Amino acid sequence: MALATAALGVPTSRDRHAQRIARRATGPQVAHPVQGASRPAALSGGNITESVYTSNWAGAVLVAGPKTYIAATGSFIVPTPREPSGGSGFHSAAIWVGIDGDTCQSAILQTGVDITVSGGTTSYNAWYEWYPAAMSDFSGFTIRPGDNISATVIADSLTSGTATIVNYSTGQEVTKILTSQPALCQENAEWIVEDYTESGGLVPLANFGTVTFTDALAGISTGGVSPAGATIFNMEQNGRVLTSASTSSSSVTVSYIGP
Numbered sequence: 001m002a003l004a005t006a007a008l009g010v011p012t013s014r015d016r017h018a019q020r021i022a023r024r025a026t027g028p029q030v031a032h033p034v035q036g037a038s039r040p041a042a043l044s045g046g047n048i049t050e051s052v053y054t055s056n057w058a059g060a061v062l063v064a065g066p067k068t069y070i071a072a073t074g075s076f077i078v079p080t081p082r083e084p085s086g087g088s089g090f091h092s093a094a095i096w097v098g099i100d101g102d103t104c105q106s107a108i109l110q111t112g113v114d115i116t117v118s119g120g121t122t123s124y125n126a127w128y129e130w131y132p133a134a135m136s137d138f139s140g141f142t143i144r145p146g147d148n149i150s151a152t153v154i155a156d157s158l159t160s161g162t163a164t165i166v167n168y169s170t171g172q173e174v175t176k177i178l179t180s181q182p183a184l185c186q187e188n189a190e191w192i193v194e195d196y197t198e199s200g201g202l203v204p205l206a207n208f209g210t211v212t213f214t215d216a217l218a219g220i221s222t223g224g225v226s227p228a229g230a231t232i233f234n235m236e237q238n239g240r241v242l243t244s245a246s247t248s249s250s251s252v253t254v255s256y257i258g259p
Contacts, residue, residue, distance in 0.1 A: 071219025104185030111163035189218035
């Protein structure tokens with residue numbers, strides 16, 4: 001197999017990681033707070049049922065007062081990214097769960113997976129981030145299309161917490177403990193597919209098909225909160241809506257509807 005891979009010129013996982021590091025050398029890779037949200041002003045402090053359109057987020061966000069949300073979790077099947085119709089070259093997306101980033105944009109605790117396609121070759125990386133710091137990879141964590149991934153963040157305090165990724169298909173589990181970080185507000189809990197930022201701009205968005213976060217739950221001091229009734233976010237770029245998101249009592253579904 002190694003000989004066949006070399007002969008076909010298909011990048012190995014080590015090659016893809018090196019390419020990722022090289023791209024980061026030109027500027028950090030960051031999952032940003034929501035950008036350009038068209039939220040109705042009269043309802044800016046709570047959940048709304050109509051879609052909020054942004055340039056970078058699609059999914060569902062729970063909104064409450066400060067010091068409300070202490071955890072967010074959800075599972076999803078890793079999709080195979082494709083280049084959009086008429087597109088070619090590098091395209092990517094990030095799939096994650098997190099705390100804050102909507103009504104509170106000073107910090108976000110988040111973890112998830114990014115999926116990338118470039119020239120027909122796909123790659124996958126698990127990561128964590130406490131924004132405004134850049135994403136950091138969980139090294140040595142294997143992800144393949146079709147794998148069942150669980151992502152969880154827990155805020156132990158406003159400035160410390162953990163990010164955990166479990167691959168139920170391989171049995172791997174990784175956790176990062178984070179301390180002395182910028183203070184969270186704990187106003188938001190979210191399940192998001194994002195067009196993330198690299199080198200100061202949004203990366204070309206991959207066609208990610210449909211991502212469904214199952215067993216989606218936000219943690220509060222008295223128990224758990226369902227995503228049902230959360231604010232729905234969809235991506236709109238250059239006047240075109242690219243996603244369709246919805247929620248149920250225990251899931252959040254995001255579908256790519258772009259070109």
